[in-house]
Structures are given as structure tokens and as C-alpha cells.
Amino acid sequence: MKINKLSIVIPAYNEARTIHLILDKIKAVELIDDIEKEVIIVNDCSKDETEAAINNYRQQNPDLNIQYYKHEVNKGKGAALHTGIAHATGDYLIIQDADLEYDPHEYNDMLKPICNGFADVVYGSRFMGSNPHRILFFWHTIGNRWLTFASNMFANMNLTDMETCYKLFDTKLIQSIQLTEQRFGFEPEVTIKLSRVPKLRLYEVGISYYGRTYEEGKKIGWKDGVRAIYCILKYGLFKAK
Structure with a gap:
């Protein structure tokens, strides 16, 4: 399948220290x-x-096509993703966090199932494959696996990493899905709603993971896990729109 343009959607909140570094990595990738x-x-x-960091980078790197949008009040990661998805003009789009936990050099691994005509959506799994993974929090990992298991029950899927940042979508498909979760509930909501798309072809690809500690700026916490459970029940068990 021929893809002309890939939109890379980056939600950013207090990422002045790392935003230029992730943009350097994106710029260096040859798709x-x-x-x-x-x-x-x-x-x-x-x-x-x-x-200021984004504007400075745009001025110094005019050859990289950067579209910038700003929320006047903090709404959450999910809301930032809604804004980015709505403005995407690429044939496909991928979600990229503004920190350095995920490696843009793996975009091509994610794109291969699409370009080869097998997939409509590709998730990058931190729990499969032989790529490097930083060893961090035991209970965080258990929580991720449990949330994926619970999501799989209602979505009737066998994903290994529902909570992954790296999700690659057909742009028109994801723009056609009504998404409402403003914060970290985006992940279970989009996964369960995708599971209801007729004849959807969803693939997983193993990716590396360079996780951050909370001292280094990691933002997700136990409250987000509780919200994820609520969203799995809301969209899975009660089939909310």
C-alpha cells in the first residue's frame, strides 16, 4: 500500500527539557x-x-514540517490527542510522546504491516520482541498487563500492550471514531472502540522502551490506572459511545 504522508501527533505538557531532542530524532528518521x-x-x-522551545526549534529547522497548536487551559493528554488527530492530514498517523521513552527510529517497523497491505492499525508492544527495555517498576508493569488483559476480555483481542503510546492509525478511520476521554483514559477507549470496527486488521510490533522514573518526569500514576479500569467498564461492559 502506498503511503504519501505520515502525521506524527505529539501531546506536550511541561516537556521543555526534551522536546527538542525528540524532534531531532524524528527529523533524523528516513521513512x-x-x-x-x-x-x-x-x-x-x-x-x-x-x-518557547518549540518555537525556537521551528525557526532553526524550517525543513521539518511542524504544525503547532496550544490549549489555553490544561485539558489532559487525551484532549491534546483529540486536537492533534483532528488536524492531521497524513494518510496515517502515529502518536509520539514528547519525552524520550519511545524511539522514532522504529516508525518503519510500525509502518511495514501497513505498507505490505496487512494492517489498518498497528500497536507497538513493549512486552514482545527482543528490543531493549529499561527495567523499572514491578507494580507498574503488573498494572499495565492487568489493564491489557481486562481490555482484551471486552474487546475480544489478544493484545500484549494496550497502554502503549505507539499507536499507528489510518487517519480517516481514527477521525471517524468519536473519542471523549480527556486524559489517560484515551488508551482503553480507543482500543475498545476500534474493536467494534467491522473487519479491522490490527497488528502488534515489538518495540524498545526507554522508560522514565518519576524524578525524570514520568506523569502517569495510580489514579490514571483507576480511570483506565473505569473506562474499560464504561466502554467495554456498558458499551458507552
Whole structure:
């Protein structure tokens, strides 16, 4: 399948220290089949110098197609993703966190099932494959696996990593799905709603994971896990729209 443009959607909140580093990695990636890159950054009302860092990078790197949007109040990661998805013009789009936990050099691994005509959606799994994975929190890992298991029960899927950041979508498909979760409930909501799309072809690809500690800026916590459970029940058991 021929893909002309890939939209890279980046929600950013207080990422002034790392946003330029992830953009450098994205810029350095040469996509297969000469696919064009469109970078969409949504600043979710950061309190640090994120906006200045982005504007400075855009001025110094005019050859990288960066579209910038800003929320005037903090709404959450899910809301930032809604904004980015709505503005995407690529044939496909991938979600990229603004930190350095995920490696853009693996975009091509994610794209292969699409380009080869097998998939409509591809998830990058941190729990499969032989790529490097930083060893961090035991209970965080158990929580991720449990949430994936619970999501799989209602979605009737066999995913290994529902909570992964790296999700690659057919842009028109994801824009056609009504998404409402404003924060980290985005992951179970989009997964369960995708499971209801007729004849959807969803693949997983093993990816590396360079996780951050909370001291290094990791933001997700136990409250987000509780919200994820609520969302799995809301969209899975009660089939909310």
C-alpha cells in the first residue's frame, strides 16, 4: 500500500527539557518509501518553557514540517490527542510522546504491516520482541498487563500492550471514531472502540522502551490506572459511545 504522508501527533505538557531532542530524532528518521513527515505538536497549557522551545526549534529547522497548536487551559493528554488527530492530514498517523521513552527510529517497523497491505492499525508492544527495555517498576508493569488483559476480555483481542503510546492509525478511520476521554483514559477507549470496527486488521510490533522514573518526569500514576479500569467498564461492559 502506498503511503504519501505520515502525521506524527505529539501531546506536550511541561516537556521543555526534551522536546527538542525528540524532534531531532524524528527529523533524523528516513521513512520507508519516501513517506513525507508532518509533525503536529499540541501544547496542553504547559507551565514551563515548552512553547518557547518549540518555537525556537521551528525557526532553526524550517525543513521539518511542524504544525503547532496550544490549549489555553490544561485539558489532559487525551484532549491534546483529540486536537492533534483532528488536524492531521497524513494518510496515517502515529502518536509520539514528547519525552524520550519511545524511539522514532522504529516508525518503519510500525509502518511495514501497513505498507505490505496487512494492517489498518498497528500497536507497538513493549512486552514482545527482543528490543531493549529499561527495567523499572514491578507494580507498574503488573498494572499495565492487568489493564491489557481486562481490555482484551471486552474487546475480544489478544493484545500484549494496550497502554502503549505507539499507536499507528489510518487517519480517516481514527477521525471517524468519536473519542471523549480527556486524559489517560484515551488508551482503553480507543482500543475498545476500534474493536467494534467491522473487519479491522490490527497488528502488534515489538518495540524498545526507554522508560522514565518519576524524578525524570514520568506523569502517569495510580489514579490514571483507576480511570483506565473505569473506562474499560464504561466502554467495554456498558458499551458507552
